[in-house]
Amino acid sequence: MVFGLFKNNDRPPQEDIDLARAHYVLRTAEPGILAEILEDVARKLSPEGREAWTTKLVELGVGAGGDDHEAARGVVANLEGMDEEGRTAFADAVTPEIAEIIGHSHPAFAAFEGFPHSPEAEEVGEEDDHPANRDDSHAGEDTREGPVPGAPA
Known part of the structure; x- marks a missing residue:
């Protein structure tokens, strides 16, 4: 079970990861x-998705009216x-x-940022590869060890 939803084995694993990331973000x-x-x-x-989301927020006691900015x-x-x-419960x-x-x-x-170490990541068994979590601090650096080979003769 993933965050109150039954895990569907026919669903691609990426959807579970996306749900876990979104749950983490809404929670934290x-x-x-x-x-x-x-x-x-x-x-x-979508209009249907918006109606369902608004209804759920009201059920949870956090719904608010107004335009998108005011409601958020x-x-x-x-x-x-x-x-x-x-x-x-809101994240669920x-x-x-x-x-x-x-x-x-x-x-x-x-x-x-903290998703890779979250309970959500652990539950889906996934190390996060989202671009926001990649460590590109060594991009372009030569990380080889040992002597650098000389130019070909």
Whole structure:
């Protein structure tokens, strides 16, 4: 079982990883980043997905009205008063459509940093290869050991 959803063996493993990343971000992101992510989600959801998401947020007691910006800020304000269990219930509401949006959301990249060491990553058995988590600090460096061969004669 993945975050309240039954794992479907017919589903590609990447979808499980995307759901785990999105769950992690919704559970842990700082309020400012979370508001930007939620605005992005609201703008990009299909009409059906948006209706389902809004209904779920109201059920969880964190829904807020207004345009995308106001609604996202309202949800974040409501979440700030919740304990860890409430924030996790909020993250459990993630759908594959939302996970895909979050996976491509520029504001979310900063929030993926701790994912490789999270319970979500452990549950799906995946080391994260998201671009935001790659260590490119040695890109372009020659990391070979030993003497460098000379030029061909």
